[in-house]
Amino acid sequence: MDVAAEAGVSKSLVSLALRGDDRVGEAARERILTAAERLGYRSNTLARSLVQGRTMILGVLLTDLANPYHTEVVAGVEESADAEGFTVLLAHGQRDRRRLGRQLESLLQLNVDGVVVISSWLDPAVLAEAARRAPVVMVGRPTAFSPGVDTVANDDEAGARAAVLHLAELGHERIAHLSGTGRPASRARDEGYRATMRELGLGGHTAVRPIGDDPPQRARAASELLGSARPSAVLAVNDLAALALLDQAHASGVPVPDGLSVVGYDNTTLAETVRPRLTSVDQPRLVMGRLAVRLLLERMGGRTGDRHEVLTPRLVVRASSGPAPGGTGATA
Template identity: 40%
Template sequence: MSLQRSTRPGSDTGVDTPVVEPAARRGGTPHGVPTQADVARHAGVSAQTVSRVVTGAARVDEPTRERVLASMRELGYRPNRAARALRSARYRSIGVVMSDLTSYGSVRTWEAISRAGAASGYAVALVPTARFDRRAVAEAIERARDQAVDGLVIAIGDHLSAGEDLPLPDDLPVVVVDASALADRSFVDTDQTMGAGQAVAHLLELDHGTVHHVAGPASSYSAVRREDGWRTALTAAGRDVPPLERGDWSAQSGYAAGCRLRGRAEVTAVFAANDQMALGVLRALHEAGVPVPDRVSVVGFDDMPEAAQFWPPLTSVHQEFDEVGRAAVDVLLSRIDDSTAVRRLLVPTRLVVRGSTAPAPRKATP
């Protein structure tokens, strides 16, 4: 852009006004909106190479790809997604239907899916649903389809996602997160049973006679899988399975459960189904003067960043949310490429040991 004096009639003084130079003089294109052919000439490659970079349909060596991308940026070229969709029957967009955007796990899963989608060149559209019934989920799926998506990731978290009532479309690729009971559908999930088993095994190795459990809501697929893992691990070790305490994922429900457990002398180890409920248990024990971990050991699930700042720092089962998100997108893209492919993937957990667990207290001798 340059400045020149205005010579408008009636003006006795010149006024500096901007004059836009022709595109060809400033390194752009002579006909305005740049095309793939313009990018190809600027980058010194073929139009087919530019198309491959734009669509990601074929491998292009990295130096060439970077040269094409640099030319796109310099010329201001933007791919026409609508035209590409008509040619390839692809929108380069995926929808994510989620039922809960308040819990730590849901937020981390959404973040991971959105990052993985962007890294694969896909726009990611979030479609939340506040209810867990079939109609609400069906409506959310239809809203996602209205946004012209190539496939769906569904993360409901309720038993609806683990049963026949989930209204999954047959004409659109779908991957379900957190629903490994779907035998004929692709799914990705944290290995909930493995994580619960790791928590119980750790406490039994510390010589606790058994492990009490603060479970999540019975409607939650994850909560039931963790409950099953807790019960299975105790049974396999030949230990008594005590009655569980039922919470709702909140710290307040964990506190209420902790208040019920803290007066019982036989309780020396507690496994809470998430870190928030574990926090409530810690508060209940602290208020009653029950020392953790000297008198009672506590383990959580999720390993949220704040777990290391609890007092004492919380031992917790670490979920690989980033890996779950990446895997969900990878599995969905494979379904988009091959609608007959069914992949079932469980992502392993690991136990992070901190200061909230210790060997069981010794029984007083007479």
């Protein structure tokens, strides 16, 4: 270490001084700091991590950078991690199990101190295996619970329920559901939708149409839903699906919300840019991110039992939902 030579002290003392240890004498500290400054010295994190056995890095693994839901969770993670002195690095796996696995492996190899997985695409077995090597929290509803992995999710059933109740309160009865493609969260929303329809005595009006993954499929699904027995309101599995629906409604000359009410899910920025502004179920994403970090810290602190946090979503009413055409407004 050149700084040691430059300042005429041992490497040990340099190490102490640079870490701000107060056992270092005033004169020595002075010389060391100026020497380090002059030489532009930067301690090597790799070496430090090697000896300390930790990196002060939290890894975040996500499927989809373009998805604002994910990125807001990340914001929450970053906020808490910063406050605790951790650096956050993101690894991006796309919707590809293999790539996700590889990226997860990269993070673990880096010896990150914890991993937040924002994706339900990862194989539960892979997740469990990762949890044996480092604390792992999964944000979102898992396909199956993996032992050793904590989870933070929103209550999809409750979210769907709130949306259906809102629509029923506006007088709607023929409430349809533009559902997802079998991912865990979408299944739960579907379930919540069906249960609430039954609970309201609207079971007979239950109508579910799955939507595709790519834009053309989405458009077709939306158009079919608006076809023959058109519902007066639709709960979409997410904002993207709701958008496809709005688009299709516009194309077919169906006015929203006067001819059709639409409710989305996730309350992405999309909901606030689209016309008309979209009523949507909001997940507390920031809170979820912060919570994920707290769970990681608890694990590092020695907790062994698994925790599964479920947060309550909140309906944000905007312009895309209104009174049912024939109704007189509130009936419930």
